[in-house]
Amino acid sequence: MNRKQSQIPRSLVLFLFSFLSITIGSAQTVKVAVDNTEGKQHFPLISKGVCASIYYDDADHKVVELVAGHLADDIELVSSYRPETSLVNNIQSKYPVIIGTLGHNQFIDSLVASGKIDVSAIKGQWESFIITTVKKPAPGIKQALVITGSDRRGTAYGSFTLSESIGVSPWYWWADIIPEKQEEIYIKPKTYLQSSPSVKYRGIFINDEGFGGLNVWACKTYETEIGDIGPKTYARVFELMLRLKANLIWPAMHACTKPFYCYKENPVVADNYAIVVGTSHLEQMHCNTMTEWDEDQTGPWNYFVNRERIQSFWQDRVDLTKGYENFYTLGMRGTEDIEMQGAESVDDMVRITDQSISDQREILKNTIGQKAEEIPQVLCTYKEVLVTYQNGLDVPDDVTLLWADDNHGYTRQLCTPEEQKRSGGSGVYYHLSLLGTPEDYLWLNTISPSLVAYEMTKAYEYGADRIWMFNIGDIKPHEKELTFALQMAYDINRWMPSNAHLFLAEWAEDTFGKELADDITAILENYYRLAESGKPEHCYRLDYSPLELDGRIEAYRSLSGQVAEMKSRVPETLLPAYYQLVEYPVLGCRWINERNLMARRSLQKAAIGDMSALDDAQLAHHCHTQLDSITHYYNAINNDGKWNHIMCWHPWMSDEMPDVASKELVQLGKKAPKSHTVVLEDVICSPQLTFKDGVLKQESMSEQHQAGEYTWQADKEGEVPVWIFATIPTSYVPSYKLTINGGEIKSELKHIGNIWHTQAAAPVWYKLGHAHLNKGSNTMQLSLPDSLLNIGEIHLGWYPPSRQNYKKQMMAEDYVKSKHGQLSTINVVSGLGLGKGVCIMPFTSPSLNVSHVGEAAWVEYDIELSGGQSEIEIRTLPTQRIHDGRTLSYAVSINGEEPVVFDVQADEFTPEWQDNVIRGFTSRKISYSAKDSEPVKLRIYFLDPGLVIRDIVVN
Template structure:
């Protein structure tokens, strides 16, 4: 009986609302705990001291342990912890408080990373943001900081492997590390990677694809970097072009004079020796292995250009790579995490019949601009290796770099990742974050989705970032944050700040030059764009001024720099356009002033906080061939020399349908947070092949003399979800003959480039009206489910 009462006293008291004050608490753990957990316990002690100002010397106790340890076994036996919440689970944890005279806080993990995530969860609950160092989020002093008593079982993460790819670091992370943070090395090295790994764990991520451009020393050229990642418990993965952890973009790894051509057909022995050496040297560490082969860095595979020949070569490569893994890892290849990324030309090879071993995870990439190119079909969903996602917030390449500031609409990110996740992409999610900064808000959202995707929905995805900022800077600002973000992303949807020069990179001279924009001073769209930007800058400034002084630089680096810089980049090009159209030198001076403001914003970013982030924004990121960062040519007389070609101009009509006012029923849905007007019509779920139906859209009154109508229907330029699907919808007027609209494009083609730079494809058509009807209607019908209509404009055609 006494034993039974003791067990009752130890039951977690979530229903009683108990709390545990962390000040002066000592942290206890078994000697058998892994070094990674013990290191994280050190962070917990540091965090408690930051918050409470106290050292762990009191009578209260925090117990930290991993499943299988003596302490955790005892707590399970006593009923403090539930075995089912830990045993056999991947990266799961429990936080609980014992019901004793002197309660104890328990942090228990199913494995080492589960325990570490539980530790950092407690840190976050007492007020330490994952971004306390990387974004300088202040830690509020609170001697009474406490953890709520609820028995919390995390469950397993939605996605097994979750992490970031540091990429295109030439103009941000590399100069910052080399000149500011890790000057003694002059490179991105172990000191920088220690901070990266801590951030990843606090975000509940578990893998890192290190920086790999030739400007940076290869990850394995600094052996301490791998040791640091292991000390934190972070797995190393690599990008699509780094087979078996080998970075051929670095001359220290592959030198053409020394090693010959990176061509498997003619130089396989040298290539395989390099891969063999790398796996031999890293066999002691946990890694995720990129399989297959591409060219040097981001180039296409060398040798035959026939996709079927390439497929046979890659199959040989797979076999040899798996032999190497088995030799050094002393496990069957089927037991090791491996990925194949059908990126760029390798997707063509895959479609040509490439046989990828069933246990290798297929990692589907987006098109570098946020649109998933493919998701697993019903056959691929049965593969034992499953599938994953490689997604971009930042990109250097055709048709234009997107490296400077964040601009991926939250709803687009959710809608596209939902597509992939629904098709089984729960094995591996890698996010290209560029330099990490200034992508903090979007990185946080992506990692939260990867960890617990089910907490997101169409109803809350667009509000997530404003809510997150409000938690950091004050709930009273949430509405203003939502206003700023909605309009910031909406304006970037129509044209990202980096795209305002309207040049296309790595293109013919006709297109690879600066042009005036498609926004018009005649119709007012240019003025409205400038006013909209100005208004969100005013809204941002009001919030910043209301914050405590220590919070202002934090908000600036996470939001203010991007908002103000986007405005000034638009000022620069729109006033240059006004100067070209009128020859007015006052507009030229406005353009120059905008450029000065851009440089002042850079200076503020690099000098605030004592210069902590100096060189992280070393310049407006130019990429390799971009021109948008340069000053446009100005004039003292009107000129059409910079007028945008007609094939890049929008064919909109005078009248517009209000999509937001439609009475929508399933399978149709209105989504807020995408499109030129920030509300779009989704025509069924993309993977619901049975979705069908139509929606009737009343047309406001037309002149009696009109006998037909011209329509411009703008759709979101997504990719078909599989090779047997397309991007089609049908439209008719007054129940007449339907016209099928199909957005069929080829990657790297002119049509695709224009669409991706503008987030739209416009269909223009003329259809007859039924003169006998009083109320005319547009009918949109599902052909390929998931199409998204973002704008409908029209004009009547009068009878001649």
């Protein structure tokens, strides 16, 4: 680091960093002040049964006419009085609401020309607006409420800001949030100025729509006339987007839905609602290759051999779209979210991607008639495209770099200082829903607002302010999380890591009222906290200790009890909204966790002959039926069948009941030899094999077979299943040879989970078959010719062992001492991890190495250890290093000893990364030996920003 910089007074540095972290971005979200009693100079929106009328100019954009109608609907929804809507050249009302865009509304332009309204703050700006009252703006008008946008979306946002201010939620239709009725509505006189948004393009990606409900719902319930997601559905989507102040759509693109441009009305509806259309990471140039490219007719999707036909495809689509407001995705990928077809090396991918981008820009320039650098274009560095970029891809300076998270909410890479200078800027493609590696989460949204705030604030501070694109699957049930994410994108100062946890209280009060807000907030805080240690879609494969398993079941039961108690206090009009937004997510998490964990516990008990296993099995079956029951209720929540087919509790997942204990299994468990686990580091093995950290390492593959041998004693004779805890390759079935007492175990090893783009799956327990054990001595031989198959443990028994109970667990915030660094401060972030995460700010603070550990911020914990060997496990959130050239490191010192450095970076798709994102933490372990019980001081130095301590466990 710069040594001169370190001489700046530390107090001044910390003040400057604190100031900068608070004042990033330009927007400040406006809310119109509304009163229900008449006041001096108040504008009467609804007064004594009379509605103010709404006026717009027919020379204005189509979206202005549409939002004028929506505003009238909103006022009627709140008051039961519907305003008239008419053209501005025929104002009849003494108190008109006038909506218009600068330069497109003659009445507003005359007010500007006469100096009656000042629009200098928004003129020429992006998506900004003013809401103000004007006294006697023209003969016959006593007072006008004027909503003026700098552009067409600015006008729309201003109108919907008024709607939200009088109590209409953006989700009034999509989540049945019925506002409280108001007899009188007055607007307090003031000029409300909304400056440009913090992030220029703020979008949603409708994805995996056929696995959950949106496509099925549109086909069977909402848009039955075409049986698809079409213009009628998109009109509802685009209205919602404008209410949430979003402006960019990546349309649905799976094969179950016809391509967006299949329906000529779709782009027209998007343009009418002023929505910018882009396409996803695998739809270059607005072309849905998954469903629109017919290899039988046009040849392979291979740019090496079929360049002219692919270019013709692109050309036809740009000819069709050139009249609309678009964002064009560049590059070259395979047709089904796979790597480029025909490429045999990364160099091939770089060369062809370079060529395709050059050709695409030429098509855009010649067809649209503008300079290439004036046409919005993006390169989405998703999956292997990031590898291509990292290996020399030359991206034109004006093209936006869209970084991606790792599919699980942790940003993968952000801009270096040099990349931040690019004119095209950068953005982030972020998942709130996923079909992908290592496991899907398409059902319930459990990514907390605090995690979104932490990751996206980090991205913003590294220049990602051009595009924020959120993958939201089926839209429902992501209402809360999407609201938060788009509020952040619109106004980066509104929610930051320091206050993101307060969003839930604000949202609950806005949605359900002040009386219920605190209790709903507490429920949702626990909902996110429990999901941090296992999403509902993932809990079936997570290894919980007995205490954790029991505690998790009880916690969800308690939470569902609170939800039930709350329901009796919810107003009847809001019961459908409460069920969709609070009750169903909690019950869904409860029943899927309890089903899977009860099923597992029943098998664990059966393995030792415990008859209570049958009670657990029966409960697991009950939970399974509850999943069907609550989902059926969700789809029938409105008597008119509005949401029929929208929700499915097993999108992509199997809806089969997991294995549970039976009487026969309990009897087998009683008769079987005592379970035995072999940790392979203890095995006597040949010179070519070493066992280290519980994982088998092949050091030389020169031998045809490499083998280890292990002998142990069994308490009785009998047959038992054989399990292995293994990391296995995903692209083929690995070979191995396992022999017990001369009998060979033969079973194909196929990975568990949804593994794409990976060489090997995360370690889990696999059942291989059965072995006959002798009373007394038994011998096991293992031969492994496959370098991608790593086996850590072998278990002989009716069910594999669960993780041991912790001896002690400390939450990250339980440190006893801390110290700020020279250029960083210790921060405790509520709602991050298991309750509160500990990290450093600002995100832009420099990386340090161990020689500069004295300049690092640190926290210190007091831990009481027993005599003998202890293992201290430090758990951090599975974040990624910020960009090339940085690490994700911390240093650990025990009792003042020399610090030891750990880098916890786990690259996407590796087995370690897969394990981390499923369980919610990255782990590093330290061994410590003590003669007697003694306290130790554990100090953790933060060497890199972006690192978050979650908890510390002692075994």
